[in-house]
Amino acid sequence: MSQAGGMKPERLDAIRSHLYANGFSTIQQLADSIGASLATVRRDLQILEREGAIDRVHGGAQIAEGSSVELAFQERAKRNLSAKRAIATTAYELLSPRTAIFLDAGTTVFQLARLIRINPLPLRIFTNGLTVAQEFLNIPNLDVVLLGGQLRSENASLVGPQAEAMLETIWFDQLFLGASAISPDAAIYSVDSAEASLNRCMLSRSAHRFLLADASKFGTMATYKVAPLAETQVITDANLTAQWRNQLGELGVKATIVSAGVEA
Structure with a gap:
């Protein structure tokens, strides 16, 4: 038929x-x-x-490898899951009680949110991710604020001028940011212009900025530039190539390389 x-x-x-x-x-x-x-x-x-x-x-x-077309959030969350969990575990160890943090809507950052749900700390958490915010329902000791804005269904996130205006009134101790791609010119890229713009606002409002990105993101391209990689501290996994490790060192980017377990 x-x-x-x-x-x-x-x-x-x-x-x-x-x-x-x-x-x-x-x-x-x-x-x-x-x-x-x-x-x-x-x-x-x-x-x-x-x-x-x-x-x-x-x-x-x-x-496609390095595709700039985003899969559904639930599908992308399954990719390189052991690496994402290892990266999230390292990021969790950087958290300090009674501080303000921002968690973006990326799938690796989502794994950090899951760890916070399992082992809550007294934190003030800001996010633009709907799936991230849902992790914190009925969890004690967390003060959670979800940005307002335009719903971007592809990433279950809120973006746009309203979200950016809200960020201008807030300061974070730590930002945990994901990436659609990390280009050969050592810059962070997004597939969406509004998300790239909001990510730039996040970076400008944070004292300590951590990029959580598994090794598969390095050397790929997306359309909209967010910022140079050097504006962040990188947490990635041991599959990162020697060429990229050398490039990060030459750029003076502080990078933490974590070992991932066996993929479930």
């Missing part, structure tokens, strides 16, 4: 989800998975390839 035109977004989502969950898949496997014809899948793959979401290889497709 042919697919209705209105079903295209659902098919594209289904293809992305299948490729994320199963890795490289043939066109036939994708067609069987989503219940579409081979010709329909080929057309959909062309669209996803133009968007940068997938790579066409060897008679099939796979999720």
Whole structure:
């Protein structure tokens, strides 16, 4: 049965989800998975390839490495999970009771939020992440403030002029920031202009600024520049290449390299 035109977004989502969950898949496997014809899948793959979401290889497709098209938050949160948890554990050890911190909406920062939920400290926490804020429901000793603003569904975050105006009245002891990409020119990038702008505001309002980014983010590109990497202290995992370790040293960027456990 042919697919209705209105079903295209659902098919594209289904293809992305299948490729994320199963890795490289043939066109036939994708067609069987989503219940579409081979010709329909080929057309959909062309669209996803133009968007940068997938790579066409060897008679099939796979999720693009360093893609600037964001997957759903829940799917992205699963990527490099052991590395993200190790990075979050190191970040947690930097927290001091009775201080003000900002947690952005990134998936690695989300793992830090989970640690705070499990082992609460008396903290004043500000965030623009809906999933981050939800971790703190009914947790004692936490004073949690969620920024207002425009909802950005792709990252379950709040952005825009209202959020930026709120930041201008607040000062944080520590900022924990994620990144869509860390480019070869050693700058932090985002796939969204409003999020990049808000991230710049976060950096300007924080005494100590930590970038939580697993090694897969290094050497990738996204569209909107946030700031030079040198404006932050980096916490990443042991998969970081020797070239990047040397580059961070040459830039004078303080970097903590953590060992990750076996991927669950």
